Amino acid sequence: MPTIVVEVMPKAELLDPQGKAVAGALARTGRSGFSGVRIGKRFELTVDGPVDDALKASVQQIAEEILSNSVIEDVVGIHYEQSNAELAEEAAHESAEHSDSGYVAPAGETH
Amino acid sequence: MRIGVITFPGSLDDRDAQRAVRLAGAEPVALWHGSHDLDGVDALILPGGFSYGDYLRCGAIASLSPIMTEVVDAANAGMPVLGICNGFQMLTEAHLLEGGLIRNDHGAFICRDQVLRVENTSTDWTSGFDAGQEITIPLKNGEGGFIADDDTLDRLEGEGRVVFRYVDVNPNGSLRDIAGISNARGNVVGLMPHPEHAVEPGFGPDTAAAMRSGVDGLAFFTSVVRRALVEA
Secondary structure, eight states: OOEEEEEEEEOTTSOOHHHHHHHHHHHHTTOOSOOOOOOOEEEEEEOSSOOOHHHHHHHHHHIIIIIOOTTTEEEEEEEEEOOHHHHHHHHHHHHHHTTTSOOOOOTTOOO | OEEEEEEOTTBOSHHHHHHHHHHTTSEEEEEETTOSOOTTOSEEEEOOBOGGGGOSSTTTTGGGSHHHHHHHHHHHTTOOEEEETHHHHHHHHTTSSOSEEEOOTTSSOEEEEEEEEEOOOOSTTTTTSOTTOEEEEEEEESSOEEEOOHHHHHHHHHTTOEEEEEOSOOSSOOGGGEEEEEOTTSSEEEESSOGGGSSSTTSSOOOSSSTTOOOTTHHHHHHHHHHHHHHO
């Protein structure tokens, strides 16, 4: 089942109190070297049918109008990814086809 | 006068708002988010609470409720609409009011009796106040930081649409100490503090006169009732 990933972040110029709290915890526990932490959201939309242009246009609109609020957030990425199960299936298929290549795609990889 | 109070899944202060309406001399009408029927009310209140558990963004999913179609139409036609706390968040998500509300800058939930200055007494919900009057009503939220870009803030201030400003302390990092705003017409007002919790002696904020005797919130509701009487 194809998976569509939408990533939303609080606007860069806005204070992100959640990220600030995490940054504070890092500093308190001696993890130095991080000048900041920001927390955003990742949405995974699964679709049954094909990912065509109409669906992509629909996703763009949903991302901008519902999944994010343009006053306080930015959509920073929309990725069209295959599901883990599909990747595993593909990997199994490929390794059967090219059994001498020695390469097996990691099943958990989604990028 | 009949004033509708809309209950969403996770609304908390709908019954308090209904009681405030009754104490102001109007008839409260309970409305349900899943309906498309405003039941012929003369004004609307979107109450406080945590609709849909604040999932996605505060007020975001509620702003997509069936009844919001009718709320937006009624607001654009001039019906008085008051959004309190979560209701204010819904009004911004529904684009009836500008700006947005984000997590308090200090990261903590805050609950306190808050002093506000009423800066616009020409809205449907504030005509019963004196210009510049300072009032004390409860404030209780985790995501009450009002933000908007500078152009929007300048425009809101220039058009007198900053209706309430925090006095003494800024409790949540709201830009320019803004506690509540209105639309251009003045019929739609949203604010983070809770007028419906300061309408009855014995249950309001403390005052110099007596504990829990503060009823500064009542004028919100009597303002809209008086407006209806004037128009009738």
